[in-house]
Amino acid sequence: MSDTLTQQPVGEASGSARGELDILDQLMKPEVQKSLTELVEHLPKLAEMVTIMTKAYDIAQTVATDKVLINDFAGGLSEFVKPITDKAKGIASAAVEAGDRAQSEQTSIGLFGLLRMLKDPQVQKTLRFAQAFLDVQAERQKQR
Known part of the structure; x- marks a missing residue:
């Protein structure tokens, strides 16, 4: 062979x-x-x-x-994401406007201006949030 x-x-x-x-x-x-x-x-x-x-x-x-399933999934996802993107856009817009206002004002904030600001409900809300955030961070560091 x-x-x-x-x-x-x-x-x-x-x-x-x-x-x-x-x-x-x-x-x-x-x-x-x-x-x-x-x-x-x-x-x-x-x-x-x-x-x-x-x-x-x-x-x-x-x-x-399956085109129907894909369209349904995309619609459901957009319904979930749309409120989040709208809120993020609102926050970004407010941040830009606040930055513009802060740039345009040249006045100094003194001690009495700070005391007046402390009475503002938004400032109080922000300070409470900051304090709670710092407390949570401290607790997590102790756990490590």
């Missing part, structure tokens, strides 16, 4: 024959035979895994191509 393989002309036929010999040589190795035996022993598990993965792929493919 080796004589017929070596006598074939160089080309596709000899290339495929050489490939067949390489495969046979590989199959004769003990480590390849051991691996094949293990693979055959695990075929039922592999078949089950492939079946599960195929089902998961089919579901993912269906979900990814």
